[in-house]
Structures are given as structure tokens and as C-alpha cells.
Amino acid sequence: xxxxxxxxxxxxxxxxxxxxxxxxxxxxxxxxxxxxxxxxxxxxxxxxxxxxxxxxxxxxxxxxxxxxxxxxxxxxxxxxxxxxxxxxxxxxxxxxxxxxxxxxxxxxxxxxxxxxxxxxxxxxxxxxxxxxxxxxxxxxxxxxxxxxxxxxxxxxxxxxxxxxxxxxxxxxxxxxxxxxxxxxxxxxxxxxxxxxxxxxxxxxxxxxxxxxxxxxxxxxxxxxxxxxxxxxxxxxxxxxxxxxxx
Amino acid sequence: xxxxxxxxxxxxxxxxxxxxxxxxxxxxxxxxxxxxxxxxxxxxxxxxxxxxxxxxxxxxxxxxxxxxxxxxxxxxxxxxxxxxxxxxxxxxxxxxxxxxxxxxxxxxxxxxxxxxxxxxxxxxxxxxxxxxxxxxxxxxxxxxxxxxxxxxxxxxxxxxxxxxxxxxxxxxxxxxxxxxxxxxxxxxxxxxxxxxxxxxxxxxxxxxxxxxxxxxxxxxxxxxxxxxxxxxxxxxxxxxxxxxxxxxxxxxxxxxxxxxxxxxxxxxxxxxxxxxxxxxxxxxxxxxxxxxxxxxxxxxxxxxxxxxxxxxxxxxxxxxxxxxxxxxxxxxxxxxxxxxxxxxxxxxxxxxxxxxxxxxxxxxxxxxxxxxxxxxxxxxxxxxxxxxxxxxxxxxxxxxxxxxxxxxxxxxxxxxxxxxxxxxxxxxxxxx
Numbered sequence: 079x080x081x082x083x084x085x086x087x088x089x090x091x092x093x094x095x096x097x098x099x100x101x102x103x104x105x106x107x108x109x110x111x112x113x114x115x116x117x118x119x120x121x122x123x124x125x126x127x128x129x130x131x132x133x134x135x136x137x138x139x140x141x142x143x144x145x146x147x148x149x150x151x152x153x154x155x156x157x158x159x160x161x162x163x164x165x166x167x168x169x170x171x172x173x174x175x176x177x178x179x180x181x182x183x184x185x186x187x188x189x190x191x192x193x194x195x196x197x198x199x200x201x202x203x204x205x206x207x208x209x210x211x212x213x214x215x216x217x218x219x220x221x222x223x224x225x226x227x228x229x230x231x232x233x234x235x236x237x238x239x240x241x242x243x244x245x246x247x248x249x250x251x252x253x254x255x256x257x258x259x260x261x262x263x264x265x266x267x268x269x270x271x272x273x274x275x276x277x278x279x280x281x282x283x284x285x286x287x288x289x290x291x292x293x294x295x296x297x298x299x300x301x302x303x304x305x306x307x308x309x310x311x312x313x314x315x316x317x318x319x320x321x322x323x324x
Numbered sequence: 325x326x327x328x329x330x331x332x333x334x335x336x337x338x339x340x341x342x343x344x345x346x347x348x349x350x351x352x353x354x355x356x357x358x359x360x361x362x363x364x365x366x367x368x369x370x371x372x373x374x375x376x377x378x379x380x381x382x383x384x385x386x387x388x389x390x391x392x393x394x395x396x397x398x399x400x401x402x403x404x405x406x407x408x409x410x411x412x413x414x415x416x417x418x419x420x421x422x423x424x425x426x427x428x429x430x431x432x433x434x435x436x437x438x439x440x441x442x443x444x445x446x447x448x449x450x451x452x453x454x455x456x457x458x459x460x461x462x463x464x465x466x467x468x469x470x471x472x473x474x475x476x477x478x479x480x481x482x483x484x485x486x487x488x489x490x491x492x493x494x495x496x497x498x499x500x501x502x503x504x505x506x507x508x509x510x511x512x513x514x515x516x517x518x519x520x521x522x523x524x525x526x527x528x529x530x531x532x533x534x535x536x537x538x539x540x541x542x543x544x545x546x547x548x549x550x551x552x553x554x555x556x557x558x559x560x561x562x563x564x565x566x567x568x569x570x571x572x573x574x575x576x577x578x579x580x581x582x583x584x585x586x587x588x589x590x591x592x593x594x595x596x597x598x599x600x601x602x603x604x605x606x607x608x609x610x611x612x613x614x615x616x617x618x619x620x621x622x623x624x625x626x627x628x629x630x631x632x633x634x635x636x637x638x639x640x641x642x643x644x645x646x647x648x649x650x651x652x653x654x655x656x657x658x659x660x661x662x663x664x665x666x667x668x669x670x671x672x673x674x675x676x677x678x679x680x681x682x683x684x685x686x687x688x689x690x691x692x693x694x695x696x697x698x699x700x701x702x703x704x705x706x707x708x709x710x711x712x713x714x715x716x717x718x719x720x721x722x723x724x725x726x727x728x729x730x731x732x733x734x735x736x737x738x739x740x741x742x743x744x745x746x747x748x749x750x751x752x753x754x755x756x
Contacts, residue, residue, distance in 0.1 A: 098376060100344050100348055102345065293349075294349045294352065295352045295356070302432065305428055306427075306429055308403070
């Protein structure tokens with residue numbers, strides 16, 4: 079098990095967002111967490127990444143307790159976050175953004191490998207090579223998302239966490255992004271994906287959790303979640319009001 | 325052979341994590357969607373959010389068959405009826421029936437779990453499976469049917485009854501696996517003998533039996549008479565139906581599908597957990613059921629858990645074959661007696677047939693037990709002395725097994741009524 083979380087509680091100030099979350103991610107899986115706006119999805123990822131301090135519960139990353147570790151340390155251990163809204167460094171070039179992502183490898187005394195990794199990212203996202211010298215702020219939304227993923231990959235993470243990678247992107251671009259995530263898994267990466275686009279996320283995931291008001295209410299394989307009527311009603315836009323009532 | 329190796333052979337630590345996740349999710353759902361559970365939790369001041377470990381399960385209230393009856397028919401459903409694709413009702417062995425429902429996902433999971441049990445019992449896609457369980461509100465027929473079909477076996481949905489026709493179909497269709505109750509399997513075996521059919525001319529290889537308690541000796545008897553490998557499987561409609569647990573070919577305890585069912589063993593009187601490995605009542609919490617989840621359902625079935633690893637490679641915990649029901653437990657002169665204990669003794673005695681009935685009467689203030697057992701015909705032609713000897717042997721063994729004395733009566737073959745479904749073993753004439 080790569081990530082194991084038990085009874086995690088987290089929130090902001092006096093607001094308790096996560097009540098008692100228990101989830102796990104096994105090596106080589108895409109696990110998705112779906113839920114409505116405000117259910118606590120982003121809070122969960124931020125808490126795992128160390129950006130928000132948890133209030134209770136335990137988080138083991140590769141059997142190591144990460145509950146009290148700093149975000150840098152967690153990235154160093156191999157757990158990277160692709161944040162919501164990409165958060166690329168707009169005034170820096172594409173190349174510089176990626177190199178910043180490679181800082182962890184540099185610190186691991188693997189600076190020779192940074193160039194290899196850069197090549198790998200350019201192989202995965204050919205458009206980024208074309209835009210290499212361009213300022214990140216001038217990229218399209220889809221390109222920025224690719225850059226954000228590329229930047230996370232530069233740290234050679236064992237677990238990549240992605241927060242709403244499809245947000246604000248055109249449907250065709252969303253399709254690209256999801257096929258890249260699938261490709262990452264097929265190459266042996268492990269992904270924890272938070273999405274409002276439940277259909278797309280469940281389409282590529284192995285397993286999923288449904289998060290509702292700070293609690294997990296369902297854990298099932300992705301296929302079963304897609305055919306779960308509660309999920310269909312709440313997240314897949316199936317309109318049950320128009321169906322015959324009994 | 326495994327059906328879902330990644331689950332059946334799952335690392336125990338990983339399994340426990342998964343169980344905790346599913347338990348918490350199930351509790352959140354029943355609290356939200358089932359007024360009965362919400363009310364019960366609130367009354368007992370149990371906050372489902374406070375369930376933080378598998379041991380915390382103990383803080384939760386039990387659910388009993390009576391709760392199910394009180395909420396007849398749909399009160400405990402956790403989804404609206406429009407999400408339900410199937411409705412079953414319990415066979416009502418012990419009273420009014422209870423109603424259970426399944427969503428499409430529930431049916432899918434159920435089929436998979438039965439497929440696991442069938443695979444563990446030797447069935448593959450190449451088998452011809454004759455399902456002699458009733459196809460009705462009872463979960464046996466449809467449960468096994470969907471599982472066998474899921475594997476890809478050729479399924480004969482013959483349903484129960486009409487033994488001569490069962491045997492004809494078995495011959496003509498070249499049935500390789502028989503699915504029914506153990507007592508019905510025995511009836512089929514005896515009928516085959518009577519009809520003078522050569523057992524070697526049949527294609528039978530496996531028998532998967534369940535829905536009633538049976539003994540090791542009875543297994544031997546079925547295996548010898550039908551020349552098959554007979555495995556035991558377990559389930560109950562309140563929890564899902566067949567597919568909760570099943571034996572592998574080791575035939576030593578039933579593997580529980582723990583990634584879908586959380587089990588406990590409690591003392592039926594104190595309701596406290598028994599010491600590990602001790603016999604008690606099986607209590608089941610469903611972990612994945614959508615339409616009809618149950619929390620700490622008291623099965624009334626008596627068994628014990630076998631945590632030792634199984635040579636078959638499955639890592640799921642095993643339970644001993646069900647020894648009887650807490651309701652079957654007879655209290656005779658203050659001593660707890662299970663029909664299965666009596667059965668074990670009878671089966672170990674040479675000259676008896678596996679058909680018996682236990683009659684309990686009260687003479688004055690004293691309970692009196694008479695065990696009626698069928699014996700081979702020859703003994704009635706022998707001297708009386710032999711009959712007396714046999715009675716004495718059985719009495720002595722029963723007395724040492726049960727620590728009470730019982731009467732024994734030998735009866736001729738076929739005097740005790742044969743069941744096509746569940747056998748009726750106990751007649752309690754006491755008016756308590």
C-alpha cells in the first residue's frame with residue numbers, strides 16, 4: 079500500500095471539513111475521489127501534501143508517518159501535488175518552471191538526471207518543447223495544465239496527486255489530459271485524482287471514493303461507481319426527477 | 325484456482341484497511357438513508373463518525389431477524405425502490421418471511437462472490453451445473469445460478485423437487501456439478517441406488533451443498549455414494565444469500581468473503597465477543613451492500629473462526645461448518661444440546677443411516693429426548709440381541725457426547741420423512 083489514511087480530520091480554523099476519512103492507494107492504481115463542491119476534496123489533498131495540518135488521524139506514505147511533516151519533506155519522500163488551478167509560475171519560462179520541479183532531484187544529488195527527466199517530460203508533452211522558452215503565463219489553459227503535471231513529474235514522485243486537472247478546460251483538452259493520466263498509470267505511476275468531472279475520472283480510474291460533507295460514503299471499483307444510481311444522480315447528471323416515481 | 329485472486333489472497337493488513345474504509349462508508353450511508361438505524365444509533369448515543377477502528381464495531385447495536393420483520397417489507401432498504409432490481413424473501417424456516425432487495429451492483433457483487441465459492445469448490449466454465457435449489461423468493465436458486473453463469477458454466481436451472489426427473493436430467497445432460505441442500509443430495513443418492521443406476525455412468529464430479537447444517541460424516545456418505553467431491557457453502561438471505569462463505573477443495577472450513585462481510589463471533593447469551601477460536605453465534609456486517617446493508621446482523625448460526633492459514637493460498641479467514649442454530653439449541657434438563665452433536669454420533673456408529681429425528685417430550689417435570697434413527701434393513705432380521713447392542717452403543721456414545729441420557733429408537737428405512745429442501749430434524753413437543 080503506497081498511501082494509507084485512517085480517521086483523518088482536517089479543516090480551517092473552527093471549520094471541520096474532513097470528519098474521519100479512511101482511504102488507501104495501492105501501488106500502480108488510479109484512485110479517484112469524487113464529490114460535490116465543498117465536500118472536502120481539495121482539503122483532503124492539501125492535508126496529505128502537508129499544506130494543511132491535520133487535526134487527528136494517521137497518514138502513512140510507504141509505511142512512513144507523514145502527518146507532521148512539512149510539504150517539502152513530503153515531496154522529497156515522493157508524494158507530489160498538481161494543485162487546483164495549475165498555479166504555474168506565470169513570469170517564468172516553461173523550461174524554468176520544469177527545472178523548479180526538478181529541484182528535488184537536484185537535492186537528491188541526482189542533478190545529472192534532471193536533463194533526462196526534462197527530455198522525458200518533453201516526450202510526454204511535445205507541446206511543452208515547442209513552448210520551452212515561452213513565458214508560462216502566455217500558455218493556454220490546457221498547456222498550463224500539462225506544464226503543472228510536468229513540473230510535478232520532474233520530482234520523480236511515487237504518488238502524483240491531482241486536484242481538478244480538468245477544471246476550466248475545453249472538452250477536447252480534458253480528453254487529452256485524462257489520456258495522459260491514464261498513460262502515466264500504464265507506465266507504472268500511482269495517481270490520486272480529485273475531480274468534479276466524475277464521469278471522466280471514473281472512466282480512467284481503478285477505484286473511487288465518494289466524499290460527501292467530509293465523510294466517505296462509498297468505496298467501490300470505478301466501474302461499479304459509474305453504475306451506482308446515487309452517483310449517477312449526484313455527479314453524472316442523471317435527472318431522476320423526470321423518471322417515474324413509485 | 326481462484327476467481328478473484330487479488331481479493332481472495334489479499335494481504336491481511338490491506339484487507340483490514342479496506343474493511344475499515346467500507347465499514348465507515350456503510351455506517352455513514354445507513355445513518356443517512358435508513359431511519360431505523362439512525363433512530364437506533366441515536367437512542368444508544370452511537371455516533372457513526374466515532375467508529376474509528378474495526379473494534380469500534382462492538383459499540384454498535386445488533387440487528388435481529390425481529391428488526392427485519394418489524395420493518396416489513398421495505399423499511400430497512402437504504403435506496404429508493406426504483407434503484408432495486410431484485411427482491412427476495414427469506415425462506416421463513418423459523419417464522420414470517422423477511423424481505424431483502426438488491427441494486428444492479430449488488431447483483432453483480434453477489435454473482436462474483438458466488439463465482440468465488442463455486443470456483444473454490446472446483447467448478448469451472450467447463451462444468452455442467454445442475455441447480456436443484458428452489459428458484460423462488462428463496463435466494464438459493466437464483467444466487468447460485470448467477471454465480472455459475474458468471475463463471476461461464478452451463479447452468480441447468482432445474483429447481484428443487486421431482487427426484488426421478490433430477491436423476492434423468494443428470495444422466496441425459498451429463499451434469500458434472502450438483503448444487504442443492506446436503507439432505508437432498510443424499511435423497512438423490514439413495515434414489516439413484518434404488519433405481520439401480522450405475523453411479524459410474526454419471527458424469528458427476530462436484531457437489532456444492534448448503535442452506536442447512538450438515539456433518540462431516542454426512543459429507544463422507546454423500547461423497548462415497550455419489551463419487552464426488554462435496555463442499556459446504558454458507559449464506560443467508562438477510563445478508564445476501566449464498567456466497568458469504570464457501571469451502572475450498574481442502575474441505576476444512578469455509579472461507580469467508582471478508583472484503584464484503586465483516587464477521588464477529590459472540591456468546592448468544594451475554595452478547596459479548598467470545599475468546600478467539602471459541603464457538604458462538606456468527607454476527608455479520610455487510611461492507612458493500614447498497615440496497616440492503618445490515619449492521620451486526622445476528623445470524624443465529626453457531627460456528628467458530630479458524631484464523632490459521634489455509635494451504636489453498638486464500639488469506640481470508642475460515643469458519644467451521646455451521647454446527648446448528650441458536651434456535652435449534654435444545655436445552656434439555658438445563659444442558660445445551662445441538663442436533664449436530666447427535667448427528668455426529670449417529671454417523672459414527674456402524675449400521676445407522678443418515679436419517680434421524682430428535683423428539684423432545686416433557687414427562688412431568690422432566691425433559692425426555694428420543695432419537696429415532698433409521699437402520700439398515702438387515703438388522704431387523706437379526707436376533708433381538710443385535711438390536712439391543714446397537715441401541716446400547718448409540719446410547720452410550722450419546723451420553724458421553726451430550727452428558728445427558730437419551731432414549732434411542734431404531735426405525736426401518738424410509739420411516740422418517742425425506743425433505744426436498746431443508747430437513748426437519750427436531751420435533752419439540754414440550755409446551756414451555
